[in-house]
Amino acid sequence: MTAATPSLAHRVAEERRPAPGSPTDARHYVKLWQEPESLDGERVSAFVLILRTRGCYWADVKGCTMCGYARDTLGRSATEEEIGLQLTRALTAYRGEPYVKIYTSGSFLDAREVPEASRAQVAKAFAGRARRLLVETLPEFASLPTLEALRESFGGTLEVALGLESTQPRVLAKAVHKHETPTEYLGAADRVRRAGASPKAYLLLKPPYLTEREAIEDTVTSVARASEHFDTLSVNPVHLQGGTVVEHLFRRGLYRPPWLWSLLEVLSRGSRLRAPGTRLVSFPTSGGNPRGVHNCLRCDPALLARVQETSLTQDFSRLDDLPECACRETWRHALALEGLAPEA
Ligand code: SF4
Ligand SMILES: [Zn+2]
Structure with missing residues (x-):
C-alpha cells in the first residue's frame, strides 16, 4: 500500500466544490426514490430522500477518496425554511412506506447542515407513519442528547448509519482519508445503542492504494471487528463518482473498482x-457496470441478484452454489499475480 499525495486530494476537493446556491436551488431536494428493503423480516418498500444542504464539512477540507457527494450540495447552509420546503415537496411522493431513509450528502446531525428544529420537523413528518427512520452522520455529531431528542421526535425505531468504512486505522486514514479513527466510530455506535437507537455501519470495499486481496481482507476483518457494535453492516463496494480521487486514478489506469467475485467472498x-x-447486507450502486463492482459484465446480473436476495433474506x-463463469479464473x-508484484 502506498500513501496518497495530499495535494491530489486537496486539488480534487477544490475542483468539486459548488458555488453558493440560490434560494431556488435550496427549495429542491437532490433526489428521492423507493427501493426494496427488509424490515423485521418482512419485505417492504423504503422511501429514500436526499436533502440539499451545505453537505459534509470534511468534503470542504479534504474529503474522502471515493466521495463525490459534495457536487450535490448547496454550497452554503440551508435555512430552516428552505429545508421545510424541500420536505413539503418530498412528502407529496410519500406513500406511507414503513422504512424511511433521509440522507444529506453529509451528516443529518450536523447543525450546520440541518438545524435542530429542522431535524425535529423531519422526524415528526414521519412519526406514526413510518416504523423505521434512518439518518446518516459522522461520529462527532452523534451525542447522546442529540440522538435521544431525535428518537423522541420520531417515536418509532431510529436507525443511525455511520460511514465506518474500515476498522483498520491505517486504511481509514491513508486510503479512505477519513478524519476520524475507527475507535471514534465504534464509540458513536455504542452511544447510538445507549440512546435506544439502532446503529448501522457502511464498510467500504476496495478504497484506492490497496490490492484486490488487501481490500477483501480489510473488509472481512472489519466485519469481524465491527459486528459487536452494530445491528447492521452494509458493504459498499467503491463506485466511481465524479470529482473524486478514485475517479482520477481510474482515468489514469491506476484503479479498478472491485470484482463482484471479491464482494461475494467478503459476504x-x-x-x-x-x-x-448482526445483519450483513450489500446493495451495490452501479453494480455490473464498469464504474462499479463488476466481473466480466456477462455473469454480473445473475450474481448481483444473489447478493440482493441474500441481503434481504439473510440466507447465506x-x-x-454460485453460477460459474470463466471470469472467475481470471479473477x-x-x-495471484498482484501478490507477486514488487511492493511500490
Ligand atoms: S464519505 Fe462521508 S465523511 Fe467522507 S467526504 Fe463523503 S460525506 Fe464526508
Ligand atoms: Zn463472468
Missing part, C-alpha cells in the same frame, strides 16, 4: 465471522 466469509444477530446458503489469476 460469504463475513457471514461466518459476524456476531449473532444462497452464496454456496483468481489477478489475485
